[in-house]
Amino acid sequence: MSPDPAQSTTSAPTQPSPRDGARSPLSPSRVLDVDPLLDDPRTRIVVCCGSGGVGKTTTAAALGLRAAERGRKVVVLTIDPARRLAQSMGIDSLDNVPRRVKGTEGDGELHAMMLDMKRTFDEVVEAHADPARAATILANPFYQSLSAGFAGTQEYMAMEKLGQLRARDEWDLIVVDTPPSRSALDFLDAPKRLGSFLDGRLIRLLTAPAKLGGRAGMAFLNVGMSMMTGTLGKLLGGQLLKDVQTFVAAMDTTFGGFRTRADATYKLLQAPGTAFLVVAAPERDALREAAYFVERLAAEDMPLVGLVLNRVHGSGAGRLSAERALAAAENLEEPRIVDQGGGKAGLRNSPDTYGSSGSPASEAAAEDTASEEGSPATTERSVDQLASALLRLHAERMQLLAREQRTRDRFTARHPEVAVVEVPALPGDVHDLTGLRYIGDRLAAGRTELS
Numbered sequence: 001m002s003p004d005p006a007q008s009t010t011s012a013p014t015q016p017s018p019r020d021g022a023r024s025p026l027s028p029s030r031v032l033d034v035d036p037l038l039d040d041p042r043t044r045i046v047v048c049c050g051s052g053g054v055g056k057t058t059t060a061a062a063l064g065l066r067a068a069e070r071g072r073k074v075v076v077l078t079i080d081p082a083r084r085l086a087q088s089m090g091i092d093s094l095d096n097v098p099r100r101v102k103g104t105e106g107d108g109e110l111h112a113m114m115l116d117m118k119r120t121f122d123e124v125v126e127a128h129a130d131p132a133r134a135a136t137i138l139a140n141p142f143y144q145s146l147s148a149g150f151a152g153t154q155e156y157m158a159m160e161k162l163g164q165l166r167a168r169d170e171w172d173l174i175v176v177d178t179p180p181s182r183s184a185l186d187f188l189d190a191p192k193r194l195g196s197f198l199d200g201r202l203i204r205l206l207t208a209p210a211k212l213g214g215r216a217g218m219a220f221l222n223v224g225m226s227m228m229t230g231t232l233g234k235l236l237g238g239q240l241l242k243d244v245q246t247f248v249a250a251m252d253t254t255f256g257g258f259r260t261r262a263d264a265t266y267k268l269l270q271a272p273g274t275a276f277l278v279v280a281a282p283e284r285d286a287l288r289e290a291a292y293f294v295e296r297l298a299a300e301d302m303p304l305v306g307l308v309l310n311r312v313h314g315s316g317a318g319r320l321s322a323e324r325a326l327a328a329a330e331n332l333e334e335p336r337i338v339d340q341g342g343g344k345a346g347l348r349n350s351p352d353t354y355g356s357s358g359s360p361a362s363e364a365a366a367e368d369t370a371s372e373e374g375s376p377a378t379t380e381r382s383v384d385q386l387a388s389a390l391l392r393l394h395a396e397r398m399q400l401l402a403r404e405q406r407t408r409d410r411f412t413a414r415h416p417e418v419a420v421v422e423v424p425a426l427p428g429d430v431h432d433l434t435g436l437r438y439i440g441d442r443l444a445a446g447r448t449e450l451s
Contacts, residue, residue, distance in 0.1 A: 038063065078094070136246070
């Protein structure tokens with residue numbers, strides 16, 4: 001490499017430091033190795049979690065493809081409505097039923113599906129209520145609103161679907177792409193949130209008449225409910241309150257089933273054979289969210305295997321720091337007398353009408369400019385301008401690397417026990433199996449070097 005213009009040729013070479021923008025390597029003991037995890041037949045569920053927009057869907061798909069091509073029968077469950085998983089796997093569309101992915105290599109199988117939240121809720125009702133009651137529930141306006149948009153329903157139904165897939169015991173490995181929630185903790189909190197709703201004072205009050213039955217129930221309804229319905233009717237509207245009461249009466253026998261299954265799935269997430277991978281970008285907010293999630297998993301005794309640090313930037317010229325690159329750019333841009341064309345010195349110092357439109361100076365300058373087009377001096381200045389622009393771009397990249405490094409180091413200092421694997425930022429989106437294989441390769445141990 002040619003000598004840096006900003007550095008003396010006699011200076012001794014120095015080792016790069018994080019402050020200069022070069023990335024310090026991870027300790028070998030803290031590098032996450034995904035292949036043993038995917039190859040272990042005891043690993044039955046891998047949950048990719050993290051805040052929205054950090055690449056969970058791509059990570060889940062890459063892990064699923066890698067496990068399938070290493071011999072396992074895998075299903076990837078995505079909750080991403082953007083349908084990027086289907087596109088990257090060459091499938092026109094995904095739905096609530098696992099679809100076989102074509103084009104995989106090796107002896108394994110890869111299946112993919114996208115959670116249909118409402119359809120999953122409907123399946124739960126149909127499976128745990130007799131046909132007449134199920135029809136009543138499905139047609140209820142309050143149920144339709146609840147199943148389509150109640151806070152936490154998507155996360156809860158993701159856990160319902162996970163429980164269904166695991167119960168079928170059809171796949172060696174289930175890879176879950178958690179919902180694109182504002183907070184990564186929503187996935188763990190959803191069952192408790194829905195359980196609190198089902199156990200809430202309003203629900204218990206509304207179910208009381210049905211539980212009492214007969215004349216006692218009617219008496220309660222006529223006396224106690226009359227005051228409550230009068231107040232709620234003004235707040236919610238009479239028709240909505242009637243829909244809620246009808247829904248609660250029809251769903252009463254299935255409430256316990258919701259809670260039981262939520263508890264069972266929660267225990268499944270804590271059991272051996274389940275592995276959590278936290279996915280984050282090297283940004284402050286994303287890694288702060290990841291830190292919260294790591295602490296929550298530890299508090300809930302859930303098995304965390306490591307952190308996937310996604311979209312990490314690198315540079316093939318890491319020894320050239322941002323400071324040196326900027327100094328070199330300024331050196332190239334700085335006008336000096338040696339850069340001026342010949343024959344101009346006298347004109348610059350002339351006391352005659354300098355710069356006026358009809359002056360000899362302006363005419364001579366115009367002639368010199370015309371004669372200099374395409375000259376070696378002009379070409380050299382163009383090369384200097386290009387080199388300066390490239391140096392400034394490199395400085396910006398190294399400053400970005402330094403910020404990412406500081407952010408990662410803060411996380412690893414706070415959680416030194418968490419193994420980390422870094423995946424480089426790509427110039428575009430992953431849109432096929434080749435791209436997913438590349439991500440899978442970079443997730444594998446020993447291939448985390450960035451370029």
